[in-house]
Amino acid sequence: MGSLKAAPILLLLFLATVSAQTTPTFNITTLLDGFPDFSILNQLLTSTKVADEINARQSLTILAVTNGVLSAFQGSNPNTDLSDVLRYHVLLQFFGLDELKNLDMVNATSVTTLLQTTGRLPGNEGELNIYNLPAAVLFGSTVAGSTSGNATLVTNITRVDYEISIIQIDRVLIPPSFGIVQPTTPPPAPPTPVAPASEPATPASEPALASEPTTPASEPAPPSMAPTKPPTKPTPPTKAPASDAAPGSESAPGSGAVVVKGGVVAFFASLLAVLFM
Numbered sequence: 290m291g292s293l294k295a296a297p298i299l300l301l302l303f304l305a306t307v308s309a310q311t312t313p314t315f316n317i318t319t320l321l322d323g324f325p326d327f328s329i330l331n332q333l334l335t336s337t338k339v340a341d342e343i344n345a346r347q348s349l350t351i352l353a354v355t356n357g358v359l360s361a362f363q364g365s366n367p368n369t370d371l372s373d374v375l376r377y378h379v380l381l382q383f384f385g386l387d388e389l390k391n392l393d394m395v396n397a398t399s400v401t402t403l404l405q406t407t408g409r410l411p412g413n414e415g416e417l418n419i420y421n422l423p424a425a426v427l428f429g430s431t432v433a434g435s436t437s438g439n440a441t442l443v444t445n446i447t448r449v450d451y452e453i454s455i456i457q458i459d460r461v462l463i464p465p466s467f468g469i470v471q472p473t474t475p476p477p478a479p480p481t482p483v484a485p486a487s488e489p490a491t492p493a494s495e496p497a498l499a500s501e502p503t504t505p506a507s508e509p510a511p512p513s514m515a516p517t518k519p520p521t522k523p524t525p526p527t528k529a530p531a532s533d534a535a536p537g538s539e540s541a542p543g544s545g546a547v548v549v550k551g552g553v554v555a556f557f558a559s560l561l562a563v564l565f566m
């Protein structure tokens with residue numbers, strides 16, 4: 290009897306799941322297809338299957354870099370699997386330009402990325418801080434003393450309210466423990482971004498890129514950006530996307546997880562091979 294009663298409910302749940310999976314509200318590949326400046330990013334999202342993980346979610350912000358920035362980065366890091374770097378650029382919360390400008394200007398806002406949900410990084414390294422400064426909006430590691438650098442908001446690319454927002458930033462963000470290098474030469478300036486009226490001129494304000502040395506370790510932190518920030522650690526828990534980080538949703542990208550595990554195994558295998566040579 291009990292199983293007979295449960296059957297219709299299970300059927301409903303099954304149908305709900307199926308329809309949720311087969312009727313996505315957006316397709317990141319199709320969205321980016323409209324912006325040729327981001328075609329390399331689009332290809333990478335597809336080849337790494339991170340696009341599937343993005344399409345399986347809702348309420349996201351994609352931090353996008355242009356072909357020039359990404360190809361310079363790839364040139365400095367040939368043969369690097371960029372899957373996890375891409376996941377670091379997927380914020381599990383919707384931020385249009387207005388939402389970014391309305392963030393706390395005193396304390397940074399920390400946001401979970403798709404990379405954090407893999408559970409493979411130490412602590413909260415898979416989170417990003419958003420700094421809503423008077424001169425610019427910056428994105429950077431939440432890890433204190435990180436030398437991997439901040440990216441600067443350039444402009445908003447497109448959005449599907451309030452499912453996905455694609456925001457252009459000026460450089461590739463790297464989780465601190467990855468040991469990946471930034472390009473030694475600054476990438477070309479973004480091609481005449483159509484800056485919205487409310488946005489201050491941001492791209493030129495970050496001094497780090499132009500003077501960037503060959504090793505990221507000695508990169509100077511942008512000095513002019515700090516005055517509004519208190520010396521205490523700026524990671525308020527208030528903006529944490531509770532629903533986004535629900536444990537149930539973290540196992541969703543099945544094939545992606547397999548790819549990830551394969552990558553990790555391969556990484557440690559090559560590490561062992563080096564150690565025992």
Ligand SMILES: *[C@@H]1O[C@H](CO)[C@@H](O)[C@H](O)[C@H]1NC(C)=O
Pocket residue numbers: 313316317318319344
């Ligand atoms: C998204 O669009 C691409 C390109 O048109 C297509 O290959 C892919 O199957 C689509 N993904 C989904 C989930 O519809």
Ligand SMILES: *[C@@H]1O[C@H](CO)[C@@H](O)[C@H](O)[C@H]1NC(C)=O
Pocket residue numbers: 393395396519521525
């Ligand atoms: C900023 O963070 C500090 C320390 O956590 C806190 O005391 C203060 O109230 C915060 N300020 C704002 C405007 O949220």
Ligand SMILES: *[C@@H]1O[C@H](CO)[C@@H](O)[C@H](O)[C@H]1NC(C)=O
Pocket residue numbers: 385386387445446447448485487
């Ligand atoms: C960019 O943000 C501004 C301010 O919210 C908005 O008016 C505009 O429609 C947005 N453009 C895109 C392409 O999302």
Ligand SMILES: *[C@@H]1O[C@H](CO)[C@@H](O)[C@H](O)[C@H]1NC(C)=O
Pocket residue numbers: 420427429430435436437438439510511513514515518
């Ligand atoms: C990013 O900018 C903020 C504000 O200026 C600064 O406090 C922080 O140290 C920077 N982070 C990195 C990784 O450079």
